[in-house]
Amino acid sequence: MKLYQLIYVSKSVASVSRVELKEILKVACRNNKNQGITGILVYDRGHFFQVLEGGYNNVESVFAKIQKDKRHCRVNRIISYTIQERFFSKWYMGLYNLEDSTHFDFYKLKNCMKSLHEMTSVSEKRTLAKYALTIFIDLKGKTKVQPEDLIELT
Numbered sequence: 145m146k147l148y149q150l151i152y153v154s155k156s157v158a159s160v161s162r163v164e165l166k167e168i169l170k171v172a173c174r175n176n177k178n179q180g181i182t183g184i185l186v187y188d189r190g191h192f193f194q195v196l197e198g199g200y201n202n203v204e205s206v207f208a209k210i211q212k213d214k215r216h217c218r219v220n221r222i223i224s225y226t227i228q229e230r231f232f233s234k235w236y237m238g239l240y241n242l243e244d245s246t247h248f249d250f251y252k253l254k255n256c257m258k259s260l261h262e263m264t265s266v267s268e269k270r271t272l273a274k275y276a277l278t279i280f281i282d283l284k285g286k287t288k289v290q291p292e293d294l295i296e297l298t
């Protein structure tokens with residue numbers, strides 16, 4: 145089966161509490177496990193950035209559900225493409241809440257997320273989203289910046 149990755153950004157309709165984020169994550173992990181989907185969800189002051197990866201049909205169908213979710217708006221697909229291997233193979237959905245984070249590397253990411261909403265050029269947005277991905281890939285090895293909710297594949 146070919147693997148597919150989709151990255152989008154969106155804005156929350158209201159500020160999202162930790163409890164609400166956990167609620168989103170709980171449902172996401174349950175569904176994603178059934179669908180063979182992995183990825184990350186990043187939240188920072190009203191901005192979401194999510195990476196979904198798995199089979200084409202499964203990723204597109206979960207994204208269709210996410211797009212209709214009333215908890216966020218301005219859902220903007222940045223890029224979707226075939227990948228050779230999963231970037232986030234260990235997490236059905238790893239949650240990063242950057243709101244309280246003062247970690248230096250996350251400043252870059254916060255800026256990326258903000259810019260992804262402001263930019264109009266599709267190609268610039270794609271370049272920036274890929275850059276944001278590389279920040280994660282660099283961070284993945286550092287234990288202190290693992291996602292809060294690490295759900296290992298079984």
Ligand SMILES: Cc1cc2nc3c(=O)[nH]c(=O)nc-3n(C[C@H](O)[C@H](O)[C@H](O)COP(=O)(O)O)c2cc1C
Nearest residue numbers: 168171172175176185192206209210213215216237
């Ligand atoms: C920012 C955001 C990210 C989400 N990510 C996922 C996800 O990765 N997988 C998922 O199944 N649902 C996700 N959801 C929830 C879906 O929009 C939807 O509520 C859920 O899939 C419905 O599940 P159900 O059909 O089991 O009731 C997300 C919602 C939001 C607001």
